[in-house]
Amino acid sequence: MAGIETLFTNAKLADGTLKDIGVAGGRIVSIAPAGAVQDAAAQVDIGGALLVPGFVEGHIHLDTSFYGDKWIPHKACTDGFDVHERVAFQAENMAQAAPMDERARNQLDLCIANGSLQMRSHVMVDGSVGLKSLETILRVREEYRDLIDIQLVAFPQSGILKSPGTPALLDEAVSMGADLVGGLDPASFDRDVNGHLDVVFGVAECHGVGVDIHLHDFGSLGAFTIEEICARTVALGLQGRVAISHAYGLGDLDTDAARRIGGGIAAAGVSIMTNAPGNHAFPPVALLRAEGVTVFAGSDNIRDSWWPYGDGDMLGRAMMIGYRSGFYTDDELSAAFDVVTYTGAKALGLEGYGIAIGAKADFVTLAAEHVPEAVVAVPKGRRVFKGGRLVAENERVIRYDALSRRGPASARLDR
Numbered sequence: 001m002a003g004i005e006t007l008f009t010n011a012k013l014a015d016g017t018l019k020d021i022g023v024a025g026g027r028i029v030s031i032a033p034a035g036a037v038q039d040a041a042a043q044v045d046i047g048g049a050l051l052v053p054g055f056v057e058g059h060i061h062l063d064t065s066f067y068g069d070k071w072i073p074h075k076a077c078t079d080g081f082d083v084h085e086r087v088a089f090q091a092e093n094m095a096q097a098a099p100m101d102e103r104a105r106n107q108l109d110l111c112i113a114n115g116s117l118q119m120r121s122h123v124m125v126d127g128s129v130g131l132k133s134l135e136t137i138l139r140v141r142e143e144y145r146d147l148i149d150i151q152l153v154a155f156p157q158s159g160i161l162k163s164p165g166t167p168a169l170l171d172e173a174v175s176m177g178a179d180l181v182g183g184l185d186p187a188s189f190d191r192d193v194n195g196h197l198d199v200v201f202g203v204a205e206c207h208g209v210g211v212d213i214h215l216h217d218f219g220s221l222g223a224f225t226i227e228e229i230c231a232r233t234v235a236l237g238l239q240g241r242v243a244i245s246h247a248y249g250l251g252d253l254d255t256d257a258a259r260r261i262g263g264g265i266a267a268a269g270v271s272i273m274t275n276a277p278g279n280h281a282f283p284p285v286a287l288l289r290a291e292g293v294t295v296f297a298g299s300d301n302i303r304d305s306w307w308p309y310g311d312g313d314m315l316g317r318a319m320m321i322g323y324r325s326g327f328y329t330d331d332e333l334s335a336a337f338d339v340v341t342y343t344g345a346k347a348l349g350l351e352g353y354g355i356a357i358g359a360k361a362d363f364v365t366l367a368a369e370h371v372p373e374a375v376v377a378v379p380k381g382r383r384v385f386k387g388g389r390l391v392a393e394n395e396r397v398i399r400y401d402a403l404s405r406r407g408p409a410s411a412r413l414d415r
């Protein structure tokens with residue numbers, strides 16, 4: 001077939017078929033039975049491995065991880081989980097951490113090496129740090145533009161109404177390049193749901209950007225806030241562009257109540273992000289999907305002040321979501337995989353996602369018989385391709401010479 005720059009041969013697709021995938025200009029231009037295509041400028045043998053689209057890391061914090069830095073022991077809250085106290089611990093820890101750009105690169109290398117090629121990161125924007133963190137992460141995003149696509153959320157970690165100057169900072173953050181505006185527990189943190197959401201949705205409306213709000217509130221307080229967010233989403237015509245991260249309260253509801261609110265969330269086109277945290281209730285993934293809700297996932301905190309866990313592996317995250325959700329059948333395991341791939345892409349509004357003609361040639365190889373086995377086994381030794389170019393192999397990101405952009409210049413140093 002004419003025009004193919006690189007032919008990826010013997011790739012096993014999710015449906016079990018063996019295909020040759022032609023790539024040109026960073027996009028998939030052909031998908032043909034293995035051996036059918038003879039004419040390509042270059043060939044890469046996938047060797048029968050499972051070929052899946054790059055993972056979608058839907059929620060991470062590039063500014064606050066200590067991954068690759070010295071170990072900072074976790075400090076427990078004095079009386080149960082308390083967002084205010086955790087924010088205070090974080091400020092203490094950040095003051096003694098390595099420079100932010102270094103830590104962000106460490107985290108990005110980790111995620112890319114595991115196969116994440118699309119990411120949404122929250123970045124602190126509030127009265128305590130101003131726009132400094134965002135300036136740093138915007139620079140790092142630019143450095144990594146050939147390796148991973150990154151959306152940034154202006155995240156008011158210290159609240160909006162309680163942190164002087166934050167409304168104006170959120171507005172400026174979006175002008176500077178943040179793609180979405182965030183929020184944090186409008187009720188329990190700022191103690192003013194309407195006042196908080198007025199600012200968040202005001203910035204979204206003014207700039208025409210999406211919204212992604214951290215909501216840790218449990219039970220009926222969480223459910224109430226979700227309904228308020230859904231109502232504003234519909235009122236502003238922002239369906240498909242608003243996400244609620246964590247939404248722990250959905251995990252506290254009985255089945256009928258969860259179905260009812262799930263139907264409302266789906267109708268409002270609001271997405272729900274979960275990382276299946278280990279120590280409390282989390283959204284019922286299967287129930288919400290059955291109601292038509294877009295459920296996506298992220299690592300959230302990786303080795304930071306909030307918890308010591310996290311390995312940047314979204315396939316491992318799919319396993320955790322499946323494990324905590326009691327997913328056993330192949331369909332259920334495939335659903336967990338969908339959360340970190342196609343549904344994640346839908347939540348982030350990504351163009352050209354998937355293994356299809358016309359899609360971006362962003363894919364990962366997995367040593368697994370099929371998707372359900374991959375979710376259970378979480379195989380390593382992956383090859384990661386961005387725009388048809390190898391960007392990571394054997395858990396290492398490949399550095400390219402920025403001048404030539406033709407071939408690998410040096411491998412990443414071991415840390």
Ligand SMILES: [Zn+2]
Pocket residue numbers: 059060061122214245300301
């Ligand atoms: Zn978060």
